[in-house]
Amino acid sequence: MKFLRNIFDNAHAKLNKSEKTKKLFPLVDSVDTLMFTPNHTTSGGAHIRDGIDLKRTMMFVILALIPCLLFGMYNVGLQHDLANSTIEWSGVDQFLYGLMKVLPFIVVSYGAGLGVEFIFAIKERSCRSRGIFSFRNVDSTDYAN
Amino acid sequence: MSKSIKIRKGLDIRIKGDAERSSTEAPLSSTYAIKPTDFHGLIPKLLKRVGDPVKAGTPIFQDKYREDIKYVSPVSGKIQEVKRGAKRKILEVVIEADKEISYEPGAPVDIASLDRETAKEALLSSGLWPFIKMRPIDVVANYTDTPKSIFISGFDSSPLAPDYDYLLYTRDKEFQAGVDILNKLTEGNVNLQLRAKGGADASFTQVKKVVTNKVSGPHPAGNVGPQIHQIDPINKGEVVWTVNAQDVAIIGRCLLTGRHDASKLVALTGSEATNRKYYRIIIGANASDVLNGNSNTDNVRYISGNVLTGSQIEADGYIGFYDSQLTVVPEGNEHKFFLTKGWLEPGFKKLSNNSAYPSKIFGPKKFDVDTNLNGEERAFVVTGEYEKVFPFDIYPVHLIKSVMINDIDSMEKLGIYEVAPEDFALCEFVCTSKINSQEIVREGLDVIHKECM
Numbered sequence: 001m002k003f004l005r006n007i008f009d010n011a012h013a014k015l016n017k018s019e020k021t022k023k024l025f026p027l028v029d030s031v032d033t034l035m036f037t038p039n040h041t042t043s044g045g046a047h048i049r050d051g052i053d054l055k056r057t058m059m060f061v062i063l064a065l066i067p068c069l070l071f072g073m074y075n076v077g078l079q080h081d082l083a084n085s086t087i088e089w090s091g092v093d094q095f096l097y098g099l100m101k102v103l104p105f106i107v108v109s110y111g112a113g114l115g116v117e118f119i120f121a122i123k124e125r126s127c128r129s130r131g132i133f134s135f136r137n138v139d140s141t142d143y144a145n
Numbered sequence: 146m147s148k149s150i151k152i153r154k155g156l157d158i159r160i161k162g163d164a165e166r167s168s169t170e171a172p173l174s175s176t177y178a179i180k181p182t183d184f185h186g187l188i189p190k191l192l193k194r195v196g197d198p199v200k201a202g203t204p205i206f207q208d209k210y211r212e213d214i215k216y217v218s219p220v221s222g223k224i225q226e227v228k229r230g231a232k233r234k235i236l237e238v239v240i241e242a243d244k245e246i247s248y249e250p251g252a253p254v255d256i257a258s259l260d261r262e263t264a265k266e267a268l269l270s271s272g273l274w275p276f277i278k279m280r281p282i283d284v285v286a287n288y289t290d291t292p293k294s295i296f297i298s299g300f301d302s303s304p305l306a307p308d309y310d311y312l313l314y315t316r317d318k319e320f321q322a323g324v325d326i327l328n329k330l331t332e333g334n335v336n337l338q339l340r341a342k343g344g345a346d347a348s349f350t351q352v353k354k355v356v357t358n359k360v361s362g363p364h365p366a367g368n369v370g371p372q373i374h375q376i377d378p379i380n381k382g383e384v385v386w387t388v389n390a391q392d393v394a395i396i397g398r399c400l401l402t403g404r405h406d407a408s409k410l411v412a413l414t415g416s417e418a419t420n421r422k423y424y425r426i427i428i429g430a431n432a433s434d435v436l437n438g439n440s441n442t443d444n445v446r447y448i449s450g451n452v453l454t455g456s457q458i459e460a461d462g463y464i465g466f467y468d469s470q471l472t473v474v475p476e477g478n479e480h481k482f483f484l485t486k487g488w489l490e491p492g493f494k495k496l497s498n499n500s501a502y503p504s505k506i507f508g509p510k511k512f513d514v515d516t517n518l519n520g521e522e523r524a525f526v527v528t529g530e531y532e533k534v535f536p537f538d539i540y541p542v543h544l545i546k547s548v549m550i551n552d553i554d555s556m557e558k559l560g561i562y563e564v565a566p567e568d569f570a571l572c573e574f575v576c577t578s579k580i581n582s583q584e585i586v587r588e589g590l591d592v593i594h595k596e597c598m
Contacts, residue, residue: 036480
């Protein structure tokens with residue numbers, strides 16, 4: 001992954017060249033820390049740390065919610081079918097219908113959340129996480145009715 | 146009355162780099178140092194200047210606010226340098242050592258004939274008082290206090306910790322003498338905690354005038370904090386003193402012989418140490434005399450103490466006053482790709498107490514570690530990890546948060562008097578948000594010491 005690391009190192013070097021581009025640091029840093037665990041070492045206190053961090057914890061939150069999401073998508077299609085007084089579609093069709101209805105909600109809600117995070121990170125010149133993945137994950141059953 | 150206690154919460158961190166049970170004499174260092182930074186809260190007042198000759202046992206500085214507590218030179222020679230940091234804070238007093246050590250004149254002490262005041266005087270005048278620490282606050286004890294009991298832990302459960310049975314092998318007379326004088330200092334008991342599974346050295350099992358308690362469970366079972374919490378909890382206004390087991394033997398030896406012989410065994414540990422065993426040094430020795438030729442030198446971190454509570458030193462730095470261990474681990478200052486070694490890796494070889502990594506069940510017996518932070522500092526999220534490794538009957542997250550907002554009332558109600566920074570070392574290790582808990586607890590204790598004691 002040396003070539004990927006070089007891309008980010010070059011990006012950081014270019015960003016740091018002017019005050020205007022320095023503001024965009026949170027954008028590059030967010031992708032950098034997504035692809036690579038930072039090279040920060042411990043200072044003071046315990047010299048070794050547990051391998052767990054908030055990224056992995058939240059990834060497991062998302063993994064745990066995926067079965068609910070998939071069922072919810074199927075349920076949207078099922079409820080739509082039931083609303084027509086008879087079940088005509090197959091399970092796959094119901095799921096695909098639900099997917100088409102729910103996916104835009106997810107994309108828009110995460111996109112809006114991440115976008116606002118980035119805007120405030122650039123404005124405040126701070127890379128503090130605002131916990132995008134801590135928001136209650138949109139449950140597709142909310143949109144069944 | 147002996148007690149048998151079980152520490153139910155904690156974590157044994159199994160990492161590579163144990164020291165084998167053999168020892169050798171480390172060469173005599175050319176320089177030694179006493180570091181005032183080893184004694185938290187100490188404002189030193191120098192008694193010697195650069196160039197002054199000293200002998201082993203000569204006071205070189207004293208506590209500015211408690212002038213009877215003297216800090217003495219471990220060797221004879223002359224004061225080579227006084228290293229200062231920001232705002233002229235004294236960091237080290239470096240002594241250029243003679244090739245042969247000469248001692249301050251002194252006579253063996255008849256410990257049995259001492260009463261409490263003369264025992265304190267004997268310890269203060271011979272520079273042995275700094276070995277005694279107090280709880281709460283975890284600083285050098287006040288000689289004006291009378292503790293309700295004294296605690297000695299007979300084993301260390303920290304990662305790669307030295308074997309106390311080996312450290313004190315054949316030191317039974319010295320240990321007994323140390324225990325005898327500690328008994329003079331308290332109305333209550335001198336409590337000695339040993340592992341419940343047995344096998345302790347004769348120095349521990351045959352010592353008299355102690356109450357021997359058995360402790361079982363994972364780390365921090367070897368720390369005095371959880372032991373005090375279960376055996377003789379501290380209430381407001383009470384004080385308990387603690388002494389390290391090897392330091393008890395040093396106290397005993399110095400009083401029995403009448404000279405300040407501060408030699409001790411130090412274990413060289415860690416995956417980057419190549420010749421891992423025990424080395425006999427004098428307190429304040431230069432680490433290079435132990436490390437040279439016995440550890441890798443490329444991109445490593447040298448720690449005086451263990452990986453949870455020790456302090457980082459340079460390769461030619463000085464071993465800490467209270468430390469019986471030198472640990473050498475690799476620096477983790479490289480980026481790790483997220484799929485292979487980062488936050489989304491399978492994790493069969495990643496040291497973690499969290500169920501998100503399969504290493505908790507399927508991992509190796511001992512792990513490779515480095516000093517990588519494994520993330521970045523984030524908001525203080527409640528994940529339940531602190532409570533799994535914190536054996537006190539205290540809410541650790543709430544206590545940390547009360548210190549962060551400087552709420553003294555809450556700190557007192559949540560039990561700040563019972564804890565020391567080392568008790569939060571495991572919490573800092575498992576923290577998902579990478580919060581420096583030990584530093585925060587130390588700040589809280591400083592505030593309590595200043596405002597309430």
